[in-house]
């Protein structure tokens with residue numbers, strides 16, 4: 431800690447001030463988010479993600495000359511805990527980084543859960559994880575947690591302020607004030623500019639922004655999602671329909687974000703009497719992630735915070751219908767029980783995890799339903815099912831089996847934690863004064879480019895969709 435302090439308040443160098451941003455990952459792609467900011471005084475890395483879709487190339491470009499040697503890095507800042515933003519952080523410590531990691535308290539807690547799980551899952555699938563539990567522990571010791579709205583000096587010439595990004599618990603936009611406010615850069619992280627059951631819409635009030643780095647996941651024309659209200663209606667319809675015919679509902683979910691959102695929506699359906707309650711089984715890390723949500727009420731919407739704190743039976747996370755699945759025995763008995771129920775299970779893209787067991791046993795029956803609530807990446811089983819494959823091969827216990835798909839299938843897009851195109855444009859519209867530069871990333875080239883073009887036409891600003899390893903000069 432003392433060393434961090436001495437480093438931050440070291441004497442500054444004379445001469446001209448400058449700043450630039452180098453793209454080390456997530457540029458023209460989704461995955462391995464990593465931004466490297468260099469100034470005449472300091473070096474800061476924002477996000478250190480994994481590329482989940484690639485077994486051969488999972489890391490950001492740590493070998494770029496700017497990033498070396500790693501000990502010269504002054505600070506790491508994280509937007510949120512998802513693996514594509516924080517999953518490679520322990521690698522920095524393995525390679526000799528000894529400095530601070532700035533993030534919000536919920537990001538710290540969720541990151542530990544997700545990195546540990548990544549290590550476990552890699553091991554179970556026979557892949558080599560580039561770090562071990564010891565590296566995760568070292569990394570945790572270097573975390574400095576910072577709440578939304580608190581401004582912190584992180585290097586001699588950079589001040590950091592986090593604010594709500596609306597995406598998952600603790601997710602933040604990173605505002606960096608460089609050189610006494612000469613240049614201000616906001617990195618939006620993954621963000622949602624719509625109020626959800628869990629979070630308020632992303633913050634748009636920044637004191638000043640000269641450069642905005644914006645996600646482009648749904649940035650192309652035609653990337654529109656239905657509203658939360660429509661999503662709830664769709665969920666109600668499929669739940670009622672399936673239960674009426676005595677079936678079961680499988681919902682593949684991501685442990686962090688979507689599962690809590692869907693839990694609250696189901697809770698609402700049962701409480702309001704719209705649907706008669708049935709058991710809702712939670713399988714695979716959802717319980718742990720939900721407990722972390724409940725322990726950070728300040729990072730949730732005010733109404734959810736109230737119901738969590740009052741403890742008057744209104745806490746949606748502890749309703750009697752939610753039941754954790756602990757152990758294989760219970761899972762087997764649920765699978766072979768014929769009564770209707772709902773299962774929320776990981777992984778969200780059906781690339782492994784307990785959801786596979788339920789699917790394997792229930793997919794052939796017409797009365798059952800498979801309900802997707804999150805993004806299904808190309809190449810995953812989830813995406814193949816969405817495309818309507820009637821039979822799918824599944825590797826179970828080392829053997830490949832063909833599973834026939836007879837159940838109803840539905841994708842509900844409105845629970846997304848990312849802004850759609852309309853929300854991205856509205857978000858920029860609310861920022862005042864407008865940024866002079868907008869850098870688009872976290873989307874393929876087509877999405878980044880199309881979003882950038884629209885923003886350039888509208889606001890007469892400079893827009894960029896750099897490639898990984900390219901550098902943009904900020905001042």
Ligand SMILES: [Zn+2]
Nearest residue numbers: 510512597620
């Ligand atoms: Zn994310």
Ligand SMILES: [Zn+2]
Nearest residue numbers: 512514515620
């Ligand atoms: Zn992301």
